[in-house]
Amino acid sequence: MSQLLGTRAHANSTVVERLRASDPVLVDILPAGEAIPGMTATTILTSGVPLSWEDYYGGQRRAILSAAVYERLAVSLEEADHKIQAGEIQVAFTHDHGCVGSVAGIYTASMPVFVVEDRQHGNRAFCNFYEGESRYRLNYGSYDESVRDGLLFLQHELAPVLQDAVRRSGGIELKPLIGRALRMGDELHSRNTAATSLFLRELVPHLLAMSAEGDLARVTTALNFLQASDYFFLRLSMAAAKASADAADGVPGSSVVTAMTISCREFAIRVSGLPGQWFRGSLPQADAKLFDGFTMDDMEWIGGESLIAETVGLGAFAQAAAFGLQAYQGGDAQAMVAMNESMYAITVSEHDTYLIPYFGFRGVPLGIDIHRVVDSGIVPLIDGGLTGKAGGQIGAGVLSAPMDCFVAARSAYAAAYPQHES
Amino acid sequence: MSQLLGTRAHANSTVVERLRASDPVLVDILPAGEAIPGMTATTILTSGVPLSWEDYYGGQRRAILSAAVYERLAVSLEEADHKIQAGEIQVAFTHDHGCVGSVAGIYTASMPVFVVEDRQHGNRAFCNFYEGESRYRLNYGSYDESVRDGLLFLQHELAPVLQDAVRRSGGIELKPLIGRALRMGDELHSRNTAATSLFLRELVPHLLAMSAEGDLARVTTALNFLQASDYFFLRLSMAAAKASADAADGVPGSSVVTAMTISCREFAIRVSGLPGQWFRGSLPQADAKLFDGFTMDDMEWIGGESLIAETVGLGAFAQAAAFGLQAYQGGDAQAMVAMNESMYAITVSEHDTYLIPYFGFRGVPLGIDIHRVVDSGIVPLIDGGLTGKAGGQIGAGVLSAPMDCFVAARSAYAAAYPQHES
Numbered sequence: 001m002s003q004l005l006g007t008r009a010h011a012n013s014t015v016v017e018r019l020r021a022s023d024p025v026l027v028d029i030l031p032a033g034e035a036i037p038g039m040t041a042t043t044i045l046t047s048g049v050p051l052s053w054e055d056y057y058g059g060q061r062r063a064i065l066s067a068a069v070y071e072r073l074a075v076s077l078e079e080a081d082h083k084i085q086a087g088e089i090q091v092a093f094t095h096d097h098g099c100v101g102s103v104a105g106i107y108t109a110s111m112p113v114f115v116v117e118d119r120q121h122g123n124r125a126f127c128n129f130y131e132g133e134s135r136y137r138l139n140y141g142s143y144d145e146s147v148r149d150g151l152l153f154l155q156h157e158l159a160p161v162l163q164d165a166v167r168r169s170g171g172i173e174l175k176p177l178i179g180r181a182l183r184m185g186d187e188l189h190s191r192n193t194a195a196t197s198l199f200l201r202e203l204v205p206h207l208l209a210m211s212a213e214g215d216l217a218r219v220t221t222a223l224n225f226l227q228a229s230d231y232f233f234l235r236l237s238m239a240a241a242k243a244s245a246d247a248a249d250g251v252p253g254s255s256v257v258t259a260m261t262i263s264c265r266e267f268a269i270r271v272s273g274l275p276g277q278w279f280r281g282s283l284p285q286a287d288a289k290l291f292d293g294f295t296m297d298d299m300e301w302i303g304g305e306s307l308i309a310e311t312v313g314l315g316a317f318a319q320a321a322a323f324g325l326q327a328y329q330g331g332d333a334q335a336m337v338a339m340n341e342s343m344y345a346i347t348v349s350e351h352d353t354y355l356i357p358y359f360g361f362r363g364v365p366l367g368i369d370i371h372r373v374v375d376s377g378i379v380p381l382i383d384g385g386l387t388g389k390a391g392g393q394i395g396a397g398v399l400s401a402p403m404d405c406f407v408a409a410r411s412a413y414a415a416a417y418p419q420h421e422s
Numbered sequence: 423m424s425q426l427l428g429t430r431a432h433a434n435s436t437v438v439e440r441l442r443a444s445d446p447v448l449v450d451i452l453p454a455g456e457a458i459p460g461m462t463a464t465t466i467l468t469s470g471v472p473l474s475w476e477d478y479y480g481g482q483r484r485a486i487l488s489a490a491v492y493e494r495l496a497v498s499l500e501e502a503d504h505k506i507q508a509g510e511i512q513v514a515f516t517h518d519h520g521c522v523g524s525v526a527g528i529y530t531a532s533m534p535v536f537v538v539e540d541r542q543h544g545n546r547a548f549c550n551f552y553e554g555e556s557r558y559r560l561n562y563g564s565y566d567e568s569v570r571d572g573l574l575f576l577q578h579e580l581a582p583v584l585q586d587a588v589r590r591s592g593g594i595e596l597k598p599l600i601g602r603a604l605r606m607g608d609e610l611h612s613r614n615t616a617a618t619s620l621f622l623r624e625l626v627p628h629l630l631a632m633s634a635e636g637d638l639a640r641v642t643t644a645l646n647f648l649q650a651s652d653y654f655f656l657r658l659s660m661a662a663a664k665a666s667a668d669a670a671d672g673v674p675g676s677s678v679v680t681a682m683t684i685s686c687r688e689f690a691i692r693v694s695g696l697p698g699q700w701f702r703g704s705l706p707q708a709d710a711k712l713f714d715g716f717t718m719d720d721m722e723w724i725g726g727e728s729l730i731a732e733t734v735g736l737g738a739f740a741q742a743a744a745f746g747l748q749a750y751q752g753g754d755a756q757a758m759v760a761m762n763e764s765m766y767a768i769t770v771s772e773h774d775t776y777l778i779p780y781f782g783f784r785g786v787p788l789g790i791d792i793h794r795v796v797d798s799g800i801v802p803l804i805d806g807g808l809t810g811k812a813g814g815q816i817g818a819g820v821l822s823a824p825m826d827c828f829v830a831a832r833s834a835y836a837a838a839y840p841q842h843e844s
Binding site: 184194197198200201205207211216220326327332 | 605606607615616619620622623626627629630631633634636638641642645649745746748749754755779780781782783
């Protein structure tokens with residue numbers, strides 16, 4: 001039996017090795033329709049394992065319909081609804097296209113995306129752009145003229161400047177930036193302040209050259225947005241994590257989670273040794289700090305996949321690197337330390353480059369094992385933003401993944417690998 | 423008696439209010455000889471309460487003599503020695519000229535300095551530039567062709583670019599940068615990584631404009647130095663702290679420390695209510711992490727005034743904001759927390775803007791009180807770099823200030839303010 005267990009352990013260690021060795025590099029910025037395999041002019045990507053169209057409700061449904069209007073696929077939410085029902089507009093799953101969605105996770109073909117390549121394993125992942133500091137953003141289910149103008153700014157003013165700078169750079173290695181940001185108070189999910197600054201530092205030499213060539217005005221406009229957007233790096237952290245997690249997917253015999261996703265109705269996970277399957281469960285529990293004037297009754301789930309960060313050991317798995325988060329999501333340092341420590345009980349290993357100073361530079365807990373989750377009764381914790389029923393962000397907090405999808409995954413694992421079960 | 427005690431408490435609270443209200447702004451960069459009152463072409467400033475010339479030994483003496491050669495006041499160390507003895511070159515005390523010295527703290531007239539103005543109180547303070555990442559630097563008692571070339575680079579290539587950018591900015595407020603860096607893993611003495619990045623961010627718009635006007639090459643050269651110099655901000659942190667501490671000096675009845683200084687022979691402190699006096703004591707104890715190959719036998723004191731940071735609640739007084747420091751100066755997070763907490767026992771208050779995330783955003787301990795130090799037996803702790811006998815940095819660690827100068831200061835305080843003693 002120890003040999004059989006050894007086989008699972010061996011598979012899991014292969015997964016962890018791939019996660020560690022992954023070398024995500026920002027190689028380009030392109031329109032989603034150009035960069036993303038299978039993305040057509042009429043595709044809208046959204047977070048979460050696909051539901052039938054009538055099951056999308058609230059902010060996620062509104063975000064999808066608004067995206068169709070934004071993309072000029074429909075002139076009204078009603079027309080968008082009809083066209084989706086008629087199959088003229090296709091609602092598709094981010095993860096099926098190498099993407100991860102922040103909150104509702106809305107992608108249309110014209111939106112710029114970060115193209116991140118794992119130079120170690122050759123695969124690519126994508127993420128679209130942070131919309132800025134307003135609480136009202138398309139990915140939070142809000143859409144009006146100012147949201148639209150913001151999205152057009154990203155597409156027409158910000159993306160071309162960043163594309164030029166990134167191409168001049170020959171690619172920006174994200175792993176060193178993430179490792180360094182962990183020593184500067186970020187956990188790369190709900191806090192990206194340092195990483196955004198470090199990313200900007202990488203761009204500066206190229207922005208200077210562009211200014212020298214006559215581009216000062218548009219470079220300054222782009223810079224002003226970056227300087228005011230402490231969360232900007234989140235989408236790069238997500239694309240990097242997705243690239244790493246995808247590289248670790250599909251290892252036979254492994255019981256390590258390679259993605260977690262939320263729709264307005266469900267939480268779901270994917271397991272490396274059970275590729276192509278999503279194990280669906282109930283929505284997470286949230287321990288939240290809400291912005292002034294809101295209560296938990298105002299909250300609504302509208303999806304989310306930024307928890308790809310936790311899948312690779314960041315976010316709540318690195319909370320003890322980011323005590324500044326208390327101001328945003330509540331809690332205290334001792335609770336953050338305890339939560340972070342508890343994640344070592346459900347992971348198979350630790351990262352070798354993503355380190356937590358408070359823990360004496362111990363590596364972040366890496367590789368969520370469905371067996372350890374079920375056996376310990378400890379579920380993954382997730383740093384996350386919370387959405388209001390009327391759209392917009394209403395707070396932030398720590399989410400607890402539901403146990404049911406881990407139980408379901410473990411049953412499927414037992415069926416697929418009876419010889420690897422103890 | 424409570425009324426009399428109240429008088430001291432009132433004076434101390436005035437001091438702390440001044441420290442809190444202080445608003446240090448980088449307003450210019452100028453040659454030391456131009457910016458610093460009383461600095462002549464033949465003045466050399468060094469750290470520590472003045473000694474007679476024959477009492478300077480080792481690295482501090484070597485640094486002073488080398489500075490004379492660097493400044494072309496002498497062609498050799500021997501000639502410099504003669505000229506100092508003859509009074510043709512004047513060795514003077516940094517603090518007497520509004521300056522603070524890093525380690526040996528050597529200033530000559532041609533060296534560029536940061537000009538920091540406390541916009542709240544109107545006073546100015548100065549600090550010269552970080553020499554770069556080499557262990558061998560003039561302020562660590564080293565001098566050769568590469569040290570000289572580095573100093574010339576600061577003067578002729580870096581300073582003009584920064585001067586131009588700072589003047590375009592209209593002044594760079596340092597308080598918000600310091601406050602923010604504390605949330606990003608710096609304690610602003612032995613760790614300045616985030617602050618250096620944040621300072622660079624402030625410069626970027628102006629560097630872009632300068633590039634657009636044809637200055638790309640020299641801007642890029644300056645940028646490359648800044649990007650490679652994580653300690654760059656230390657000198658700004660020091661100048662800001664000196665400006666704040668000077669604004670809090672000279673409050674009658676106050677028993678709060680407004681400066682601490684080290685020469686090759688002594689530690690000394692200054693107390694707000696006893697202006698113009700320095701209370702001298704023995705050298706600090708060092709709990710050090712040495713670079714590979716060195717032992718404590720290799721260590722030599724050559725001066726230091728970067729502990730102005732601790733005087734205003736930074737450095738070791740904010741260690742729990744900077745767990746990343748372990749890699750540099752040893753120790754562990756728990757010890758850092760305990761050391762930081764112990765500093766609240768010897769301070770009269772806390773800062774309102776400089777906050778420690780790990781302590782739930784508690785303000786840093788502010789205002790070292792000579793009574794509390796003597797009564798508690800707890801001395802101020804100091805993050806610091808350590809110097810080798812052969813010159814150069816050989817490690818870093820936590821220094822403990824000597825008790826004797828606090829005892830001496832307290833005696834002087836009792837003599838000056840018999841009515842304020844309990």
